Amino acid sequence: MSQQGVTPQSEDFSRWYTDIVQRADLADYSPVRGCMIIKPYGYELWEGVRDGLDRRFKATGHKNAYFPLFIPESFLKKEAEHVEGFAPELAVVTIGGGKVLEEPLVVRPTSETIIGWAFQKWIQSHRDLPLLINQWANVVRWELRTRLFLRTMEFLWQEGHTAHATYDEAQAETMQMLGVYADFAINDAAIPVIQGRKSNQERFAGALNSFSIEAMMRDCKALQSGTSHNLGQNFAKAFEIQYTDDNNELQHCWTTSWGVSTRMVGAIVMTHGDDKGLRLPPRLAPIQVVVVPIFRQEEERGPVMEAVERLVPPLRDAGIRVHVDDRDNLSPGFKYNDWEMRGVPLRLEIGPKDVAKNSVALARRDIPGKEGKGFFPQDGLVETVRAQLDAIQANLLAQATEFRDTHLHEVIGSYDDFLTVIQGDEWALSWFCGGADCEQRVKADAQAVSRCFPLDQPHPGEKGACIICGGEADEMAYFAKAY
RNA sequence: CGGGGUGUGGCGCAGUUGGCUAGCGCGCUGCGUUUGGGACGCAGAGGUCCCCGGUUCGAGUCCGGGCACCCCGACCA
Numbered sequence A: 001m002s003q004q005g006v007t008p009q010s011e012d013f014s015r016w017y018t019d020i021v022q023r024a025d026l027a028d029y030s031p032v033r034g035c036m037i038i039k040p041y042g043y044e045l046w047e048g049v050r051d052g053l054d055r056r057f058k059a060t061g062h063k064n065a066y067f068p069l070f071i072p073e074s075f076l077k078k079e080a081e082h083v084e085g086f087a088p089e090l091a092v093v094t095i096g097g098g099k100v101l102e103e104p105l106v107v108r109p110t111s112e113t114i115i116g117w118a119f120q121k122w123i124q125s126h127r128d129l130p131l132l133i134n135q136w137a138n139v140v141r142w143e144l145r146t147r148l149f150l151r152t153m154e155f156l157w158q159e160g161h162t163a164h165a166t167y168d169e170a171q172a173e174t175m176q177m178l179g180v181y182a183d184f185a186i187n188d189a190a191i192p193v194i195q196g197r198k199s200n201q202e203r204f205a206g207a208l209n210s211f212s213i214e215a216m217m218r219d220c221k222a223l224q225s226g227t228s229h230n231l232g233q234n235f236a237k238a239f240e241i242q243y244t245d246d247n248n249e250l251q252h253c254w255t256t257s258w259g260v261s262t263r264m265v266g267a268i269v270m271t272h273g274d275d276k277g278l279r280l281p282p283r284l285a286p287i288q289v290v291v292v293p294i295f296r297q298e299e300e301r302g303p304v305m306e307a308v309e310r311l312v313p314p315l316r317d318a319g320i321r322v323h324v325d326d327r328d329n330l331s332p333g334f335k336y337n338d339w340e341m342r343g344v345p346l347r348l349e350i351g352p353k354d355v356a357k358n359s360v361a362l363a364r365r366d367i368p369g370k371e372g373k374g375f376f377p378q379d380g381l382v383e384t385v386r387a388q389l390d391a392i393q394a395n396l397l398a399q400a401t402e403f404r405d406t407h408l409h410e411v412i413g414s415y416d417d418f419l420t421v422i423q424g425d426e427w428a429l430s431w432f433c434g435g436a437d438c439e440q441r442v443k444a445d446a447q448a449v450s451r452c453f454p455l456d457q458p459h460p461g462e463k464g465a466c467i468i469c470g471g472e473a474d475e476m477a478y479f480a481k482a483y
Numbered sequence B: 001c002g003g004g005g006u007g008u009g010g011c012g013c014a015g016u017u018g019g020c021u022a023g024c025g026c027g028c029u030g031c032g033u034u035u036g037g038g039a040c041g042c043a044g045a046g047g048u049c050c051c052c053g054g055u056u057c058g059a060g061u062c063c064g065g066g067c068a069c070c071c072c073g074a075c076c077a
Helices: A013-023 A040-059 A080-089 A112-122 A167-187 A234-239 A263-272 A298-317 A332-341 A352-357 A381-406 A415-423 A436-446
Strands: A027-029 A036-038 A070-072 A091-096 A099-107 A131-140 A154-164 A194-197 A209-216 A222-232 A242-244 A250-252 A254-261 A289-293 A322-324 A346-350 A359-364 A373-377 A408-410 A427-432 A449-454 A475-480
Touching: A013 A027, A013 A263, A036 A040, A040 A131, A040 A154, A040 A167, A040 A263, A080 A234, A112 A131, A112 A154, A112 A234, A112 A254, A154 A167, A167 A194, A167 A209, A167 A222, A167 A254, A194 A475, A209 A263, A209 A381, A209 A449, A222 A234, A222 A263, A234 A254, A254 A263, A263 A381, A289 A298, A289 A332, A298 A322, A298 A346, A298 A352, A298 A381, A332 A346, A346 A352, A346 A381, A352 A359, A359 A381, A373 A381, A381 A408, A415 A427, A415 A436, A415 A475, A427 A449, A436 A449
Parallel strands: A289 A322, A289 A346, A408 A427
Antiparallel strands: A027 A036, A070 A099, A091 A099, A131 A154, A154 A254, A194 A209, A194 A449, A209 A222, A222 A254, A242 A250, A346 A359, A359 A373, A427 A475, A449 A475
């Protein structure tokens, strides 16, 4: 149960986040360092993310499968850049059944290698392509510094893995799935993400190119909320994923991988939450409408509950997720605060006056106080509630978009101006040559990194001077402090 | 893995200077009165004081060593 108050965002955003994740019953710490217990309410939210993505994966022709948790250590070593990237954060099993294993087993940090091994077996001909696979799984990375949902040693995610006949097809798949992520983030999670390409420094270990959706949190820090990689032929060559083309010649496949994790839950919390608690987008909210019955004397109870029992089933039949809070030991005021902490988009109050007037009170989570509360006739309630939920969904996206846009600044020419922006915890959009030295310098000077070269370039076709070194730059990139 | 902080009923804390029956608020259980923005009364339950070792007649308190978590950095979905 939630307690009174959380640390205000303005006072300490980090504490606000950890307070709220626990008070809203999303997750708890575990006895194992860096791991978390996802509580039922948090898991329901994750299920919403999962279902929204899974639906889209299937609509784009992907099939789910499952690959083992344990990967032979030698597999990780087959792709040079990949092993270098992941070696420091591997958990390795060396003993099984009381005996030292002949070959240690790595607990998967990601599954490119073992899926590569399987693809090699499955693919012979161009007729087997494209192969479009996704898996929902847990992975383990030995992180030094962890935070609930944002970075834990074990996390849940999906990882898509596909194989194609050509570079172009693999690139098209990479971009398609980035688009799927953006569509989910914007339309379901109400997070106005920016799609872009990662710099070489920020690229996935073993990829030709990495793309991401980047979101701005309420403290203006950037959160990479999903990634899509064109792996080129790197893994195909390491695992001999080959097919015979229509000229009967042996070719290496072109593969992709893409993932979204439980970090998305953290993104939802930090994009929409306020000092009263979570604010969940209706499309993902485990509870869309909470009903709070109100009665003073015992003789009022009957008529009120009767109205509740009459009004709720049509809402449920309409597919609206409704919860009736009939706890009789708590006052209505307490319940209001309690459900606000949990981010329920819409509260439906019904008391003796409503029974008399054939009305209900609806209070919107996204508009605080009296302005967000109104009385509506019981007739046509399903349509009223639907309209309200749609309005809340749209408003959360609008608020987040406005917030983001007021903290984004195009900076051209002056490196000092550029530093001022990112050191002031805002995002700078500037010409960037993409060089490792430049990236390193920004990191040293401002503790910030490049987030991406946005697909949507503000000055397409033009060139500019890199904000850092002054050299020629073909594209502009976002720079920001990041999680 | 560096720097800082914190570990005492479920949660938040006091008690440590000055050694001996461990306390407060919230929550929890029961009963009654309440209920349109965090209700109240009465009666209860609940604690290896993070762990191990040491000093002492006696340790929540002093000493040594661990561990965990939080915050700030270096590395990362």
